[in-house]
Amino acid sequence: MSRTDYFDDPNAPKAHRIVPAVTAFVMSDRGELLLERRSDNGRWGMPGGVLEVGEDLPGAVVREVWEETGIKVEVTGLVGTYSDPGHVIEFSDGEVRQEFSLCFRARPVGGELSASSESFEVRWVPREDLEVLDIAPTTRLRLAHGFRNEASPYLG
16 A cells, blocks of 8 residues: 655645554664665655554554564653644545654664565665655654654654
8 A cells, every 4th residue: 555645735635534653763783773665655764553452552663663674672762742733644545644653762672674565675774874865754853853862752
């Protein structure tokens, strides 16, 4: 299923759902960030996805990172909350959502990089290489907050 993201676009379709989702800011001991090139829009982003019934938020982070990248992680904190009504996501099946995502900080504890059906490729990316990658504005915001490593999470 493909998706189109709209950012403060007056021509965006009207959202009719809000779905809790998580993303993971995962940094290696070498200071590289775990990213995937998503198969639904071709852009680079942090691993993540929707919360499933019967699961808690940290469990969703661990599951999504494992499924999408082959890396096992431990959740260590919250980067921030992201619910910008100006960010609308339209899926090819007709569903239209308002962004609602919690970005968690996590550390790798095992596994080996492997792409899934949700990603074209996964890799550890040095911070200086981020500028040249096709990354959505909302993901760049999360990355900036993650690198700040502030005690209080971003609330937005």
